[in-house]
Amino acid sequence: MCGIIGYVGQRPAAPILLDGLSTLEYRGYDSAGIAVISPSGQPEVHRTSGKLSRLKESLDGSLPPGTIGIGHTRWATHGGPTDYNAHPHVDCGNDVMVVHNGIVENYVELRRELIENGHEFSSQTDAECIPHLIETFMRDEYSFEEAVRKTAGRIRGANAVVVISKRDPGKIVGFKVGNAGGIVVGYGEGEMLVASDLPALLPHTRRVAYLAGGETVTVTEAGAHYTSIDGSPLPKTPTHVPYDALSAAKGEFKHFMLKEIHEQPETIIDTLRGRALFDTMSVDLDDFPFSGAEIKGFERVVLLGMGTSLHAAMVARTWMESLARIPAEADNSSEFRYRDPVIDDRTLVISVCQSGETADTLAAMEEAARKGARQHTLCNYPGTQTTRIAEGTTLIRAGLEIGVAASKTFLCSLTTLYLLSLHLGMKRGALSKERSDKLVGELAQLPNMLGSMLSDEAGYEALAHRYSKHHDFLFLGRGLNYPMAMEGALKLKEISYIHAEGYPAGEMKHGPISLIDENMPVVALIPRDGLYEKMFNNINEVKARGGIVIAIATEGDDEIASKADDVIYIPAASAEITPMLMAIPLQLLAYHIAVRRGCDVDQPRNLAKSVTVE
Secondary structure (H helix, E strand, O other): OOEEEEEEOOOOHHHHHHHHHHHHHHHOOOEEEEEEEOOOOOEEEEEEEOOHHHHHHHHOOOOOOOOEEEEEEEOOOOOOOOOOOOOOEEOOOOOEEEEEEEOOOOHHHHHHHHHHOOOOOOOOOOOOHHHHHHHHHHHOOOOHHHHHHHHHHHOOOOEEEEEEEOOOOOOEEEEEEOOOOOOEEEEOOOOEEEEOOHHHOOOOOOEEEEOOOOEEEEEEOOEEEEEEOOOOEOOOOOEEOOOOHHHHHHOOOOOHHHHHHHOHHHHHHHHHOOOEEOOOOEEOOOOOOOOHHHHHHOOEEEEEEOOHHHHHHHHHHHHHHHHOOOOEEEEEHHHHHHHOOOOOOOEEEEEEOOOOOOHHHHHHHHHHHHOOOEEEEEEOOOOOHHHHHOOEEEEOOOOOOOOOOOOHHHHHHHHHHHHHHHHHHHHOOOOOHHHHHHHHHHHOOHHHHHHHOOOOOHHHHHHHHHHOOOOEEEEEEOOOHHHHHHHHHHHHHHHHOOEEEEEEHHHHHHOHHHHOOOOOEEEEEEOOOOOHHHHHHHHHHHHHOOOEEEEEEEOOOHHHHOOOOEEEEEOOOOHHHHHHHHHHHHHHHHHHHHHHOOOOOOOOOOOOOOOOOO
16 A cells, blocks of 8 residues: 655646655655656656654755655565566666555566566566556557557556656546546646545645546646546536544545545555465565474464454464464454463464454453463554464454444455465475465455456345345355355344344355245355355255345356346455455445445444453
8 A cells, every 4th residue: 555646737846746645654754755747848756764853854955856756655575575677667767656555467578578678677667567558559659649559558466656757747647447546636726636645635625536446647737637547528516524533534535434445456466465476486484483393393273252253263264274284273362362272382373353452352261361372463553452462463454444344454464464464374384385386376466356356336236125125134154254254144234234144155054044935035155166166055945945146257157147136256366265255245245235224334333442341
């Protein structure tokens, strides 16, 4: 999750860029940089590793002149936090300057192609492919804007990009592909701005427009022109943002929960950065405190959590066994310490606690410590109580979550646990190189797959219209998707106040089947995996009893469409990452039903964000 700012107008650009980066520094602070085109038409690029303060110190009060420029503050995904990996990146002739947020999934093949065609790279980043691609198209006599659009059509993945060029020094061109990373355009008086987040624009304007996936914008001091990636003009009218902090923080979204659902593709990039290494297809968890020998010595893993965190732990239990080949169990923190658990120093206890302050999880960790277990924790905030009890901490990097019902903290917890499972599997020698390469490589596509499910919510609104008056729901899943069924039921009951239960589908005939009729919708999680036929049989059993089925299935599954009453599709992917994809439709279904029922989505009754008492 990187911060982007751009300015064109009559005022000096550099101070505005630096102030904007200060506002955006929460989005990344391992390096920062600015590029300004001087009045003579020559670009000046300044960038350093470390926090923004180091960039300011390097400038030493001597800011580059010019009234157009771009800036960037970075979290590394490809390449370490060094001066030469910092943005903005430039082409061979220093004509094109680019700042970028996202993951270029096909950067390896693009880099190879560009090097073969004579381009020289000066960084380890995926982002540097972009200015070189633009340079290539401009050599072929495309205009600056056309070259940017052509480049947007070449890169895969979820990406937000902002570009300036000395060949067309009065323009900033930006584009967004996929749905990770934002670009907000700010309309000033005789000046225009672009940024990755609204707060960077508010000191200058409250008139803004948002770029959607597959769209480009050309900004001059006189205004903005929008097109699709293919160049077709797009009408877009700026909206007025209320100045109160709460409304401004929500941006274009009606509720914080919806905003946080839509932020998930970008937060997953942040969760992966520096951990999933796509150049070597490996996982590097430098905050995991145990050596390879210690990892091989663990005889089992115990995962602890409450609520949403417990569901993430339950998914990870299967990953730990299938990927790391280590016996694992998931336990409710509130029950763990009351059964005198049999654990010792050969047991790895992993606690999942988004807030780091949940009372029952803290008590369970203290019990594990008394029995001599080794401990690692996952949470969203450094310095919290769980981090002080555990020997090591891996931050899930979800950022601030205001909605009480967990959305992005759940998905970031899942993704972090997946990385941890891969890490243990590699260290224990349980994963072949071929399999680990495939699983790590697929993670580069995850943000874009998540974003693809957020591009159109009309179907969820229609489902909410049909099903919001029902009083009971049943969620069914198998394998990795059984805990996801529980999470889907939890989300629905939390924010819509509808009674819902999540069950393993194999348990249906042991009781729940007696409840099925035309008044209780059944949400069936049925991806194309090794358990597909068994789930299909469960759906047949529901339909035979007059039940209603809402299936969440893999794209291209026409067979399920002929059986279920409604189908929500997720992208085709390996069974291992299907739970991350399932999270989006489960969250959106609950959200839109709750909105339809007129519920307080962000602050559901009787719930608190962090449960700090038993």
